[in-house]
Amino acid sequence: MLVQIPQVLGKAGVARCRAIIDAAPWVDGNATSGVQSAQAKRNLQLPEGSPAAREAGDLILDALGANPLFIAAALPLKVFPPLFNRYAGGQRFGNHIDNAIRQLRGTDFRIRSDLSATLFLTDPADYDGGELCIEDTYGTQRVKLAAGDMVLYPASSLHRVEPVTRGARVASFFWIQSTVRSDEDRALLLQLDQAIQSLALQQGQAAAEVVALTGVYHNLIRRWAEL
Numbered sequence: 557m558l559v560q561i562p563q564v565l566g567k568a569g570v571a572r573c574r575a576i577i578d579a580a581p582w583v584d585g586n587a588t589s590g591v592q593s594a595q596a597k598r599n600l601q602l603p604e605g606s607p608a609a610r611e612a613g614d615l616i617l618d619a620l621g622a623n624p625l626f627i628a629a630a631l632p633l634k635v636f637p638p639l640f641n642r643y644a645g646g647q648r649f650g651n652h653i654d655n656a657i658r659q660l661r662g663t664d665f666r667i668r669s670d671l672s673a674t675l676f677l678t679d680p681a682d683y684d685g686g687e688l689c690i691e692d693t694y695g696t697q698r699v700k701l702a703a704g705d706m707v708l709y710p711a712s713s714l715h716r717v718e719p720v721t722r723g724a725r726v727a728s729f730f731w732i733q734s735t736v737r738s739d740e741d742r743a744l745l746l747q748l749d750q751a752i753q754s755l756a757l758q759q760g761q762a763a764a765e766v767v768a769l770t771g772v773y774h775n776l777i778r779r780w781a782e783l
């Protein structure tokens with residue numbers, strides 16, 4: 557399931573994030589790749605754990621913690637500290653699947669990547685190309701979102717970033733370990749959650765059906781959650 561989360565960062569948040577990262581030193585993106593993806597990857601990244609990546613990453617983590625759609629869609633257990641990339645002058649990242657386990661360099665913080673996320677930090681009018689193309693059961697989804705918007709997709713998906721042929725594409729990317737490992741189960745929970753929200757708007761939070769379905773929602777999580 558692909559989920560678009562609009563305006564994780566507003567205009568001011570995007571501007572702050574960009575001011576922090578644009579002033580920092582960038583390095584060859586292959587510093588963080590596995591052997592297979594290194595062959596396909598041409599971009600720049602902020603070094604993992606660098607002061608700018610941490611400061612801008614914390615801004616994103618705070619915004620995600622207050623975003624109900626992110627929480628309902630990802631059911632996050634652990635979020636990898638956000639990384640940052642920049643593609644320009646024809647740079648791209650060919651087809652690959654992200655590593656299953658990510659460890660934060662120099663620490664024992666580890667996650668299983670259930671979900672991958674890209675938070676766009678450049679206005680789409682400012683660059684050509686750079687679509688994030690994700691293969692899913694319904695075909696290839698080409699994703700290019702407004703600055704501040706984010707896409708969440710199963711980390712098991714084959715995906716690529718198309719060459720950037722004008723301007724520069726700056727984004728944040730990271731992974732989430734979910735309390736609910738299965739993408740299908742998580743998709744059902746999101747559908748149920750959204751149906752309950754709209755029923756609650758019509759009937760009120762205290763309506764018997766809303767209370768009963770909220771119970772079903774939590775009882776399904778109780779069945780499926782791994783902590």
Ligand SMILES: O=C(O)CCC(=O)C(=O)O
Pocket residue numbers: 641649654674688715716717727729
């Ligand atoms: O920049 C993106 O949208 C995704 C980057 C990516 O696929 C990766 O770094 O593994």
Ligand SMILES: [Fe+2]
Pocket residue numbers: 652653654715
């Ligand atoms: Fe990737």
